Amino acid sequence: xxxxxQIPAALSVPEGENLVLNCSFxxxxxxxxxxxxxxxxxxxxxxxxxxxxxxxQTSGRLNASLDKSSGRSTLYIAASQPGDSATYLCAVxxxxxxxxxxxxxxxxSP
Amino acid sequence: xxxxxxxxxxxxxxxxxxVKIECRSLDFQATTMFWYRQFPxxxxxxxxxxxxxxxxxxxxxxxxxxxxxxxxxLTLSTLTVTSAHPEDSSFYICSASATSGTxxxxxxxxxxxxxxx
Numbered sequence: 001x002x003x004x005x006q007i008p009a010a011l012s013v014p015e016g017e018n019l020v021l022n023c024s025f026x027x028x029x030x031x032x033x034x035x036x037x038x039x040x041x042x043x044x045x046x047x048x049x050x051x052x053x054x055x056x057q058t059s060g061r062l063n064a065s066l067d068k069s070s071g072r073s074t075l076y077i078a079a080s081q082p083g084d085s086a087t088y089l090c091a092v093x094x095x096x097x098x099x100x101x102x103x104x105x106x107x108x109s110p
Numbered sequence: 111x112x113x114x115x116x117x118x119x120x121x122x123x124x125x126x127x128x129v130k131i132e133c134r135s136l137d138f139q140a141t142t143m144f145w146y147r148q149f150p151x152x153x154x155x156x157x158x159x160x161x162x163x164x165x166x167x168x169x170x171x172x173x174x175x176x177x178x179x180x181x182x183x184l185t186l187s188t189l190t191v192t193s194a195h196p197e198d199s200s201f202y203i204c205s206a207s208a209t210s211g212t213x214x215x216x217x218x219x220x221x222x223x224x225x226x227x
Contacts (some may be wrong), residue, residue: 044218
């Protein structure tokens with residue numbers, strides 16, 4: 001059974017800092033890994049999708065890496081802004097199933 | 111990105127009534143749709159997977175007769191919570207994929223918050 005863990009559970013940083021969110025999973029037989037953002041009481045916004053054959057994906061200030069063999073992914077956020085405050089979820093895609101991590105609640109203060 | 115619309119965004123109902131939540135893919139055909147449930151400050155838990163025209167596949171522990179899922183077209187899936195009780199109060203989120211399974215990117219609806227009194 002796939003288990004996905006995210007560390008840290010919560011993170012508070014001042015504006016401008018670069019930060020790293022971690023995601024680990026137990027079963028390396030995955031199709032893809034996706035990072036999402038969720039604002040309070042809202043649905044999910046897809047940030048980055050990494051296929052199992054890829055090592056990383058970049059979008060603007062976001063960079064996600066994937067090390068399938070070690071069961072790890074990191075989301076790097078450069079020059080954080082207050083608007084980045086949200087819960088970040090990683091989700092591991094297997095066949096017909098997407099397993100979510102517990103999320104990291106990020107607060108970026110001005 | 112692709113748009114998935116969920117309706118209603120919130121609903122309050124009395125215990126014992128049934129509630130239907132709709133999930134629509136607005137600008138693509140959704141081969142597969144997924145329904146998730148999220149309790150406060152917890153992650154999303156997959157409830158069921160549905161492919162257009164076939165019966166949904168439910169996760170272990172999810173009651174099929176209580177959470178009825180219909181995926182009658184490539185752009186619409188519905189989740190009906192039958193005889194809702196207070197413990198069914200939760201945030202329900204659907205997602206859609208243009209490809210079978212999870213090989214492709216998933217797009218999520220805005221979620222529906224159900225409160226059962």
